[in-house]
Amino acid sequence: MRSMTDKVAITVAHGDGIGPEIMSATLRVLEESGAALEYENIEIGKAVYERGFSSGIEPEAWESLRRTKVFLKAPITTPQGGGFKSLNVTIRKSLGMFANVRPCVSYHPFVKTKHPGMDVVIVRENEEDLYAGIEHRQTDDVYQTLKLISRPGSEKIIRYAFEYARRNGRKKVTCFSKDNIMKLTDGLFHSVFDEIGAEYPEIENEHWIIDIGAAKLADTPEAFDVIVMPNLYGDILSDVAAQITGSVGLGGSANIGEHCAMFEAIHGSAPDIAGKGIANPSGLLLGSVLMLNHIGQPEQAETIHNAWLKTIEDGIHTGDVYTEGTSRERVGTDGFTDALVKRLGQKPDTMAPVEYDKTSNSCFVLPKLVSLDPSDKKTVGVDVFVHFRGSADELAGKILGALSSEFSMKIITNRGVKVWPGGMPETFCSDHWRCRFHHQHAEVMSHREIIEILNSLGGVGLDFIKTENLCTFDGERGYSLAQGE
Numbered sequence: 001m002r003s004m005t006d007k008v009a010i011t012v013a014h015g016d017g018i019g020p021e022i023m024s025a026t027l028r029v030l031e032e033s034g035a036a037l038e039y040e041n042i043e044i045g046k047a048v049y050e051r052g053f054s055s056g057i058e059p060e061a062w063e064s065l066r067r068t069k070v071f072l073k074a075p076i077t078t079p080q081g082g083g084f085k086s087l088n089v090t091i092r093k094s095l096g097m098f099a100n101v102r103p104c105v106s107y108h109p110f111v112k113t114k115h116p117g118m119d120v121v122i123v124r125e126n127e128e129d130l131y132a133g134i135e136h137r138q139t140d141d142v143y144q145t146l147k148l149i150s151r152p153g154s155e156k157i158i159r160y161a162f163e164y165a166r167r168n169g170r171k172k173v174t175c176f177s178k179d180n181i182m183k184l185t186d187g188l189f190h191s192v193f194d195e196i197g198a199e200y201p202e203i204e205n206e207h208w209i210i211d212i213g214a215a216k217l218a219d220t221p222e223a224f225d226v227i228v229m230p231n232l233y234g235d236i237l238s239d240v241a242a243q244i245t246g247s248v249g250l251g252g253s254a255n256i257g258e259h260c261a262m263f264e265a266i267h268g269s270a271p272d273i274a275g276k277g278i279a280n281p282s283g284l285l286l287g288s289v290l291m292l293n294h295i296g297q298p299e300q301a302e303t304i305h306n307a308w309l310k311t312i313e314d315g316i317h318t319g320d321v322y323t324e325g326t327s328r329e330r331v332g333t334d335g336f337t338d339a340l341v342k343r344l345g346q347k348p349d350t351m352a353p354v355e356y357d358k359t360s361n362s363c364f365v366l367p368k369l370v371s372l373d374p375s376d377k378k379t380v381g382v383d384v385f386v387h388f389r390g391s392a393d394e395l396a397g398k399i400l401g402a403l404s405s406e407f408s409m410k411i412i413t414n415r416g417v418k419v420w421p422g423g424m425p426e427t428f429c430s431d432h433w434r435c436r437f438h439h440q441h442a443e444v445m446s447h448r449e450i451i452e453i454l455n456s457l458g459g460v461g462l463d464f465i466k467t468e469n470l471c472t473f474d475g476e477r478g479y480s481l482a483q484g485e
């Protein structure tokens with residue numbers, strides 16, 4: 001038995017909607033399992049948003065999180081609409097929790113599923129991609145969000161996926177990306193995957209284009225083992241994967257960083273069933289099992305997980321997984337918790353019991369990132385984006401009439417498609433144009449020359465809305481060509 005001094009402090013948030021119901025069930029099971037924990041409760045979410053904190057969290061709560069470094073969090077409700085930032089995204093990014101690990105397992109024949117052999121772990125990048133939240137309305141017609149993929153971000157999550165596979169006896173890591181279209185951003189993710197995969201020869205690696213990969217995952221999840229992917233794809237596909245195990249209510253999730261970790265259910269606050277006492281606490285419970293392993297209490301993790309499997313196997317099911325003929329007893333949150341607590345110390349008879357490594361915890365440190373030497377970067381041109389109502393030829397005429405003979409305009413595109421020179425009359429054009437400039441005589445373009453181009457455009461009343469410098473890195477093009485260029 002642990003002494004009181006061995007207790008690990010964790011921060012707990014009871015959340016919104018069904019949050020308080022499933023959290024009290026989870027804390028009860030943790031208590032009964034003998035987990036050595038002490039709790040710092042914080043309030044986050046709806047009530048905090050309503051008190052005027054647009055981030056949904058107050059300064060004292062950050063202090064607790066930075067002190068304990070371990071967060072057990074019930075789902076919260078993100079208010080719709082203006083001004084409110086997603087608290088989940090804020091916490092994950094602010095505390096550097098770059099890896100979101102979501103095991104999705106089916107419990108055939110005890111929970112109805114079309115995929116009896118499913119046992120997939122989704123490792124989702126948690127900090128970047130479209131979740132940068134950098135969005136702008138640029139013209140009457142067009143809104144933009146920035147998708148940012150970094151080399152260090154890709155390296156961390158991909159290495160994490162391979163290390164996870166190695167330590168958990170997994171055989172294969174699959175990468176999903178859309179690098180046939182996003183050749184630079186997703187292309188980087190894919191190439192880092194190939195580089196790092198080569199360092200783990202004992203683990204099979206493969207890459208799928210996300211669209212057909214998603215179809216395959218939904219149809220034949222048994223074909224996959226660990227899947228690593230950028231943030232948005234991982235968000236969507238981990239819900240799909242959890243749902244096809246039988247219910248989104250069954251999945252737990254770990255957010256892991258170098259400094260802090262957060263454990264939660266995959267699902268949200270389920271306002272439609274809040275307060276009815278019928279929510280399935282399994283997602284948060286299995287999240288707490290991941291937490292116990294992370295903080296070095298694998299015995300308790302194993303005890304809870306096996307009792308949970310036994311409860312499921314005994315057909316004691318909440319409404320979301322209850323099926324006539326398969327389930328034995330339909331219970332609410334408390335009934336399920338009572339049944340689980342009674343089974344602490346028992347193991348499932350038919351399903352394989354879990355066995356966790358008691359010699360080391362699941363928390364591992366990744367090797368330090370090796371930063372690349374700075375490249376030889378040259379600015380060779382500029383894309384200027386313009387808000388303009390009219391035709392491509394009218395825009396080109398205006399620009400060419402104003403542009404100094406030092407520069408040439410190579411192309412105008414609209415939503416990425418070439419519309420000048422030689423555009424097609426069928427191409428639909430919005431009011432958002434990209435005009436690409438290079439130097440007539442020199443290979444490189446200076447900042448002063450970019451400003452000169454902007455001045456020429458402004459001088460004829462053109463509303464430029466942003467620029468993107470065209471750069472090469474060690475001679476390699478760092479920008480995409482337009483469709484038709």
Ligand code: NAD
Pocket residue numbers: 018074075076077078079088248249264265266267268269270271272273278279280281282283320
């Ligand atoms: P949801 O996951 O809350 O609910 C989707 C469906 O699944 C609902 O029909 C719900 O009743 C059911 N469901 C979910 N969890 C269940 C459980 N434990 N037991 C039984 N049934 C369950 O998704 P949503 O309705 O899109 O989102 C509701 C709110 O949750 C939103 O405000 C959203 O922003 C928030 N959300 C929070 C988190 C989080 O805190 N990590 C994650 C996702 C969504």
